[in-house]
Amino acid sequence: MENVGLSIHCHHRALVEYCFNYRGRAEFIKRNKPPSEREIRLRLFKILPAEAIAELPTELIEAGKVWDEAYKVWDDAYELRNEVYEIRDEATRITGDQVDTTLDRAVKILDQANKTWNDTDRKTWHDKWCGCKYWKKGEIDFSEPVSTG
Numbered sequence: 001m002e003n004v005g006l007s008i009h010c011h012h013r014a015l016v017e018y019c020f021n022y023r024g025r026a027e028f029i030k031r032n033k034p035p036s037e038r039e040i041r042l043r044l045f046k047i048l049p050a051e052a053i054a055e056l057p058t059e060l061i062e063a064g065k066v067w068d069e070a071y072k073v074w075d076d077a078y079e080l081r082n083e084v085y086e087i088r089d090e091a092t093r094i095t096g097d098q099v100d101t102t103l104d105r106a107v108k109i110l111d112q113a114n115k116t117w118n119d120t121d122r123k124t125w126h127d128k129w130c131g132c133k134y135w136k137k138g139e140i141d142f143s144e145p146v147s148t149g
């Protein structure tokens, strides 16, 4: 599984979100989330395969692409800062503005795309690509008993 990309059940109140660091988020869940929630969270949280992304609403697919670009800009900027210590201050100033602008735009576009995705289509998509019993009324229901299989 990829470490970066559109993901399912990254946080319990959102179905599809962009994840910059799957392993990092999984570690965070293991260390910081209530013990009773960890197994369900870790089981449901996944970076989406291309086939699942292809069946998302167009707006979400486009938002994912904007996030991919934003991540690339961020990643390039991060590498640049590490490699070019002498011009770090200048590189941070130049790329920092670009990163902020691109990320702001990406956040807004994904939020908007999630808002316009209607409940019926969202449920159909969820049932096909996840199918878990924990996703109810737009969030993970941790009161469902954990079952194996």
Ligand SMILES: [Zn+2]
Pocket: 009, 044, 126, 130, 131, 132, 133, 134, 135
């Ligand atoms: Zn689910």
